[in-house]
Amino acid sequence: MGAIPKHPEAHLWPSEVVTLGLLHALKGVGNRPFYRWLTRDYRALFPRLPERTRLFRLLKTHQTGRRSSGCPTVLWGHRPPMAHRG
Numbered sequence: 001m002g003a004i005p006k007h008p009e010a011h012l013w014p015s016e017v018v019t020l021g022l023l024h025a026l027k028g029v030g031n032r033p034f035y036r037w038l039t040r041d042y043r044a045l046f047p048r049l050p051e052r053t054r055l056f057r058l059l060k061t062h063q064t065g066r067r068s069s070g071c072p073t074v075l076w077g078h079r080p081p082m083a084h085r086g
Contacts, residue, residue: 020046
């Protein structure tokens with residue numbers, strides 16, 4: 001797979017977006033606690049980290065793009081169906 005170019009106005013590289021999405025999934029907490037943790041402990045690794053709501057819009061856009069392309073990934077692969085509640 002070739003390198004994915006970064007848009008000139010983008011703050012993060014696509015690989016950084018995927019890394020942040022993976023960290024968010026693994027951390028297993030809400031958006032605000034995750035962002036506080038990220039900025040407190042990992043700001044040096046992501047110096048151009050966007051504002052909280054912008055970051056989560058970006059993650060949601062990336063998630064939607066992966067699902068609509070039919071490309072299963074580690075982060076947003078196919079979930080097992082929910083059990084029927086009767």
